[in-house]
Each structure stands twice: as C-alpha cells, then as structure tokens.
Ligand code: SF4
C-alpha cells in the first residue's frame with residue numbers, strides 16, 4: 705500500500721473541516737493549539753504513518769491547502 709506524505713500551506717487553511725470529514729482513514733484534525741494567519745485552527749495530520757496518499761483531502765479542500773505526495 706502506498707504511503708502518503710502531506711504538505712500543508714497552513715496559513716491558508718480556514719478550518720472548515722471538509723478534509724477532516726472526507727479522509728477515509730480519519731487521520732486529519734484541526735489543531736486547536738495553533739492559530740494561523742487567518743485566525744483559524746489549521747488542519748494537521750494526526751497519524752502520518754496511516755496516510756495512504758489517496759489525495760481525497762487535497763481534492764476536497766476549497767483553498768488548495770494540502771499537497772499530497774506518495775512514496
Ligand atoms: S491523502 Fe487520503 S488518507 Fe492521507 S490524509 Fe488525505 S484523505 Fe486521508
């Protein structure tokens with residue numbers, strides 16, 4: 705199974721949670737400890753080893769915050 709590597713442009717995230725909702729592995733979450741340049745809690749990857757690189761999160765994001773690479 706492919707392993708995904710995610711890069712976040714965190715300062716563009718508006719914390720809408722769409723990527724969190726649609727990740728089939730349920731491994732994304734809003735980081736309530738952080739506040740980004742827009743004043744939102746940005747999304748983060750909770751379990752990096754479980755990401756399969758499907759890119760659903762990147763497709764769902766309306767702001768192009770997430771880039772997905774596979775290895
Ligand atoms: S690439 Fe797929 S498995 Fe990985 S965080 Fe995004 S939606 Fe979840």
Ligand code: SF4
Nearest residue numbers: 717718720721723765
């Ligand atoms: S990364 Fe995109 S889809 Fe996910 S919470 Fe941020 S703005 Fe919404």
